[in-house]
Amino acid sequence: MKSFLNILFIVFFLHTVEAQFPNDIPYQSIPTPANVAFPNYLGSTIDNSVSNPIQITRITEPYNYIDGNGDPQVWYPTHEYAKTQVWNANQTLFKILTWKIIDATTYQEVQSLSGDIYPSYWSNTNPDLIWNFNENGDIKKHIVSTNTTQTVANIPGYEFVQLGPGEGNIDKNDHKVALVGKKLNGDLDIIIFNLQTLQIENTKTFVGAWGNGGLNFPNYIDWVSISQSGDYVVIMWNHNTTSQNNPYIENGNSHYGVEVYNTADMQYQNRIISYGNHGDLGYAADGDEVLVQFYGVQQDGLYMYKLNGTGSTTIIQNTDFGIDGHVSCRNINRPGWAYVTHSSSAQSGQIVAVKLDNSGTVEHFGHHFSSNTSYDQSPMAVASPNGDKICFKSDFGTGPNTNPSVVYIFISKLASALHVNENQLIDCNVYPNPTNKFIHVQCNEFIKNIAVYTITGQKVNEIQLNNTKAKINITNLKAGIYYLRVSTEKESILKKVIIQ
Numbered sequence: 001m002k003s004f005l006n007i008l009f010i011v012f013f014l015h016t017v018e019a020q021f022p023n024d025i026p027y028q029s030i031p032t033p034a035n036v037a038f039p040n041y042l043g044s045t046i047d048n049s050v051s052n053p054i055q056i057t058r059i060t061e062p063y064n065y066i067d068g069n070g071d072p073q074v075w076y077p078t079h080e081y082a083k084t085q086v087w088n089a090n091q092t093l094f095k096i097l098t099w100k101i102i103d104a105t106t107y108q109e110v111q112s113l114s115g116d117i118y119p120s121y122w123s124n125t126n127p128d129l130i131w132n133f134n135e136n137g138d139i140k141k142h143i144v145s146t147n148t149t150q151t152v153a154n155i156p157g158y159e160f161v162q163l164g165p166g167e168g169n170i171d172k173n174d175h176k177v178a179l180v181g182k183k184l185n186g187d188l189d190i191i192i193f194n195l196q197t198l199q200i201e202n203t204k205t206f207v208g209a210w211g212n213g214g215l216n217f218p219n220y221i222d223w224v225s226i227s228q229s230g231d232y233v234v235i236m237w238n239h240n241t242t243s244q245n246n247p248y249i250e251n252g253n254s255h256y257g258v259e260v261y262n263t264a265d266m267q268y269q270n271r272i273i274s275y276g277n278h279g280d281l282g283y284a285a286d287g288d289e290v291l292v293q294f295y296g297v298q299q300d301g302l303y304m305y306k307l308n309g310t311g312s313t314t315i316i317q318n319t320d321f322g323i324d325g326h327v328s329c330r331n332i333n334r335p336g337w338a339y340v341t342h343s344s345s346a347q348s349g350q351i352v353a354v355k356l357d358n359s360g361t362v363e364h365f366g367h368h369f370s371s372n373t374s375y376d377q378s379p380m381a382v383a384s385p386n387g388d389k390i391c392f393k394s395d396f397g398t399g400p401n402t403n404p405s406v407v408y409i410f411i412s413k414l415a416s417a418l419h420v421n422e423n424q425l426i427d428c429n430v431y432p433n434p435t436n437k438f439i440h441v442q443c444n445e446f447i448k449n450i451a452v453y454t455i456t457g458q459k460v461n462e463i464q465l466n467n468t469k470a471k472i473n474i475t476n477l478k479a480g481i482y483y484l485r486v487s488t489e490k491e492s493i494l495k496k497v498i499i500q
Contacts (some may be wrong), residue, residue, distance in 0.1 A: 022052040022092045022363040022414055024355070027319050030369045032349040034089040038396045039410075041312035042107060046415055046491045047366035050350070053492055054366030059256075060096070060408050067346040076407045077302055078393045082326035082341065083167050083280050084170050086391050091128040091384050093144065094391075095120065096409065101144060106381035110144070114215040117142050117149055121163070124332060124385075125174045132196075133163045133179060139198070150315045153198040155191060159184050165216055167223035169281070169479045171193065171230030172332045174450035176263060178226040178233045180218070182210045188218055190233060192226075192263055204266035206250050220255075220428065226263060228332060229288050232307045233261045234291060244274050258291060259497035260307050280306040281307075282329025285357040292327050292356065295430050296477075302327075302340060324372075325378050331387035339365075339390060341381040345370050351381045351390055351412060365412050370394035375404035381412075389413040417491070428467040428486050434498040436479075441495075445488040474499055 024130040033049040045056040066470040077096050079086045086095055087104060094104045098118040101111045111121065116132075123129035132140040135168055137155040142148070155161055158181035163169075167347035170177045174195050181189040181203075188209035191199040201366055205377065211219030222236040236250060237256050247254035257274040261267060272291060276428045290304040292315070324344045331337055335355075340348045347409025355361040381392040390412045398406055428443040441450060452461040452471055460477060463470065474482075477499050484495040 003085070005150045009049040014244075019244055020414070021353070022050070022365060024361050024363060025051055026360050027316055027320075027349045027352065027354075028364070029289065029318065030350060030364070030367075032345050032369060033489070035365075035489070036369065038398065047412075048489070050364035050366050052364070053487075054364075054412055055416040057107075057365060057411045058093075058408050059102070059411055074368050074404060076376070076404055077374065078407055078409055079380070079382065079391055081167065082339075082382050083330065084382065085124075085169075085330045085385065086382055088122050088144075089125055089350065089385060092127060097128070104138060111147055113142075113488065114149070116140075117219060123174050124170055124172050125363045131170065131177075133161065133177070135160050135162060137161045137181075139193070145484060153193075155179070155181065155200065157192070159190070160216075162216070164223050164225065165218065168225040169228075169330075171226050172228040173230065175225055176201070176230045178222050178224050180221070182218070183252075184498060185310075186210050186212070190235075190266065191260075192233070192266065192364060202264075202266055205257075206248075206260070209248060209389055211281075222276060223283060227307060228283060228329075228335075229289055231298065232269070232289060233263050234281060235259045235261070235297065235495075236279075239276055255374070260309070261450070264466070267317075269307075270308060272305035272307065272312070272500050277323060278326050280327045280329040280338065282356065283335035284336055285355060287335075288429065290356060292329060292354075294321060294323050294325065294327070296297055302338075302354060304338075313354065313356070315354055316360055316362070317374075322347055326378070327349075328382045331383040333384060334383075335386045336388035337363075337387060339381055339383040339387070339389055340392070341379045341392065343368075343370075345372070351379070351392060353383070353387065365390050368392050368394045368410075368412075369396045370407075371397055371400065374401040376407040377401070377407045384491070388406070428493060428495065430484060430495045430497060434500045435474065437473070437475055437498045438473040439474055439484070441484070441486060441496060443468050443486065443488065447486060447488055449485075449487040451485045452477075453485065 026305045037045040039045045042060040044057040067073050092142045094102050098113045098120040121131045126356040128144050130142040139153040140151050160182040177193050179316050186208050188206045190204045194201050209220045224235050236258050242248045242256040244347040257271050258276045259271050277294045284290045289307045292304045295301045295441045300314045300319045300322045302321040305312045319493045320342050325343045336354050338355050342348050351365045353363040370377050372380050377395050379392040381390045393407050395406045450463050482497050
């Protein structure tokens with residue numbers, strides 16, 4: 001009976017002390033720490049280098065298979081991109097490409113997915129629904145609970161139809177989506193499709209805008225996406241083929257940079273920036289819809305541009321926010337924030353949530369530990385719908401680029417005060433236990449910090465030190481069960497003590 005009660009105490013404590021987000025603080029450039037343990041499959045490690053300890057859990061392992069020639073092969077499954085949501089609407093399921101659905105808590109397989117629904121996108125409102133926008137114009141619904149797929153509409157008359165291409169999204173209410181269609185003559189149509197009526201609402205043609213690009217990539221347009229509200233369509237023109245000095249000309253109109261159109265009639269509204277870069281569409285803290293992106297090739301920093309054309313804001317001016325990174329606003333249930341990956345270790349290698357105002361406020365979600373030596377190893381962090389956890393890719397510094405690239409999926413979130421590292425590197429002895437006067441702690445690594453918590457999660461004592469030994473006076477504490485969080489440079493571990 002006592003063991004059962006202890007388990008209940010621990011579960012209650014974990015539930016009580018776990019905060020949802022790291023502290024809101026000014027941005028700090030924190031180098032990637034060394035000697036952080038590479039987690040085993042389904043194991044965790046702790047990044048203690050940032051303002052709050054961050055728990056990092058590895059949820060994938062190499063997939064071995066036999067190819068068509070009978071030869072053994074290895075594949076490292078990852079998620080698609082920073083702007084493609086991996087969690088379903090209520091965060092109970094997690095999708096790895098159009099390959100598998102896994103439980104978002106246990107990370108065990110729930111369902112295999114068919115290539116018939118590639119590419120696949122979670123509904124933003126229905127946790128049981130996956131949308132597919134097929135290149136042949138078919139639009140399909142896949143219901144997870146019944147493992148059934150239905151073609152619900154078809155968009156005819158195009159050589160190729162795509163969402164994005166690659167970087168587009170459905171509005172937050174699952175009402176509308178902006179697709180692009182390639183015509184045989186090289187024209188490009190933007191197609192506004194209503195997901196409720198399953199009908200095309202309107203189209204806009206850009207003559208020759210697909211040009212001689214391949215099926216997947218137009219020559220003059222980088223991506224097209226509907227905004228989260230569904231009120232705007234945003235076009236990022238390809239800065240490799242268009243610029244202010246060399247625009248794409250259509251019916252006498254010059255197109256370059258990032259342009260905004262009204263969804264209702266596809267009428268041009270404004271050009272919000274003359275140079276498009278890595279970015280995503282979200283909501284600013286004041287409620288206006290914005291594009292959040294890195295500035296460009298000549299100036300480091302993170303900026304946001306209001307889609308209604310009323311202005312732009314420098315969010316953070318820092319060399320860590322260069323072009324070698326990604327921006328994600330898939331945290332649709334937590335507006336006012338963007339999640340930014342610093343892909344290069346030279347740019348601190350961090351993942352941060354950035355408040356979308358001019359305060360410079362961030363939340364440090366730890367480091368990604370990727371060598372980033374190949375595109376596959378680019379972390380491309382994407383936040384969950386409520387923004388409390390992040391998915392990213394990493395080789396965890398295990399080596400240079402190979403074929404195939406070694407890379408795994410990790411989940412990063414705020415660590416509980418009582419998190420126990422499953423890949424424990426340090427060995428600590430706490431004695432006597434039970435005790436009524438002093439607690440002695442002795443470890444095989446230098447201790448940096450010891451914090452004492454009650455069973456309800458209240459911190460009652462904390463000491464800073466740089467030694468392998470510590471002596472803590474507990475004579476002022478009431479009798480009961482307490483927890484010690486012992487932190488070194490490598491990790492934090494948890495020890496339970498009983499005070500008599």
